[in-house]
Amino acid sequence: MTATIAIENVGKTINRKKIIKDLSLTINEGEVLGLLGPNGAGKTTLIRMIVGLIEINEGQISVCGHDVEKEHKDALGNIGAIVENPEMYPFFSGQKNLDYFARMHTNVSKEKIAELVDFVNLTDRINDKVKDYSLGMKQRLGIAQALMNDPKVLILDEPTNGLDPAGMQELRRHIRMLAKEKNVTVIVSSHLLSEIELMCDRIAIIKEGELIAVENVKEEAKQHYHFKVSDREKAQALLQEHFDMTSQLNEDYLVVELPSELSDVSSIVKVFVDNGIALYSVEPKKHSLEDRFMDLTTENRRI
Template sequence: MAKQILLLDNVHKSIKNKEIVKGITFSINEGEVLGFLGPNGAGKSTTLRMIVGLSSPTSGKILIDGYSITKDYVKAMSKVGCIIEGPDMYNYLSGLENLKMLASMNKNVTNEDITRVIELVGMQNRINEKVSTYSLGMKQRLGLAQALIHKPKLLILDEPTNGLDPSGINEFRHIIKDLAKKEKIAVLVSSHLISEVELMCDTVAIIKSGTLLKYASVSELISDK
């Protein structure tokens, strides 16, 4: 049986007496890609902020690989890799130099880990070139390598295909699906595009006005249309 990596259990969030998130419950297992779907203002961003510890739930619990995001923040976040609002990188450095700089901040990351993530995202042929020469799709791959370098259990991607051309979207989609299955990573993809979620994800959680409208497999979602 697949191990549960992320759990949101009856999570509420109120800001200035207004309830933004209203009792959300869902989970993601290892090897699973979940699409977190909803329009702007639905509560997606607030939920993501709570998952990564930038905001605390008013009530309910969030566990990452069994660790509470509020009680065991450091341990919980050591299990997370994320790209939110685009990856951060130095354009004047090469892709490899960016990864080495990031690795220098974590004593547990080895040169073998750097080589591993370069291969995982398929950047072997471009990794020594400056980031300033990369397309948006290539920058997303490097951002993905950065997020994976410490071997996280949970990968969080916020609107990961924004701005990519159809070819770039297709390539990125295949990378994510392969990563989940081969590396046993739980992946949370936040999106407002149901077509993208259907092609990339195994399950979907649809949020509207802070309430979870639907939580089902993608195959169920398609059959219900």
């Protein structure tokens, strides 16, 4: 894979407080990366450094091989960005807004604008005033505006804010199309983990300025099983003895995370029954992105 963005040992200090700490991350061409973390984790600071809005104190960020600080113009020429709600002139039509923004770039033809309007599916409404657009339509218009310079990277900071379910589905579809059809690298920062799970290829989780995990979203999530048994403590000891497997006790169940070679629960059931433990129920529980996020951000875990 070709790396579009390379973040190498980056650090940022603001008002004597270390906001980003020795962070390294590579993002590939045509990849949709979800940037996650609790409030105050440093996500927006990292994005602002990538787009050259604030200085990098330590390390280096390059976009398409261009150093963001030393080759500022060349690096930023490859980036399009939308932060929350796109800023448009509400009493202009969508077409007039795009025509206006096109003047800020070189060689953006009418044909190019028409192609972008078609890509974001706004052809039927492009001559309506933006004040009459839904939030989802404004987001699509913002994507068209951000793509005018044919960027290799599109950065979306909280793009789903205020969108209804139909608008989120629409935005998700266009992000996936951008990555697949135009080979654009997309970085999405959002608190809506269910949407991140649907639209992204990988996630990077930041906590207190440190990168604590990078995971493939599309890989099958770990499978948990809830065993309701007559003696949870004895069952837990048997799992350790026979399978060298740790488990957790909650109020009603024994919670077991099964590796692939034990995906068939029958071997566990047999051990329980052979040792006089009554089994009342077995319930599979998929370990979702939200579960993984909470595990990582509420414990002091690292990659």
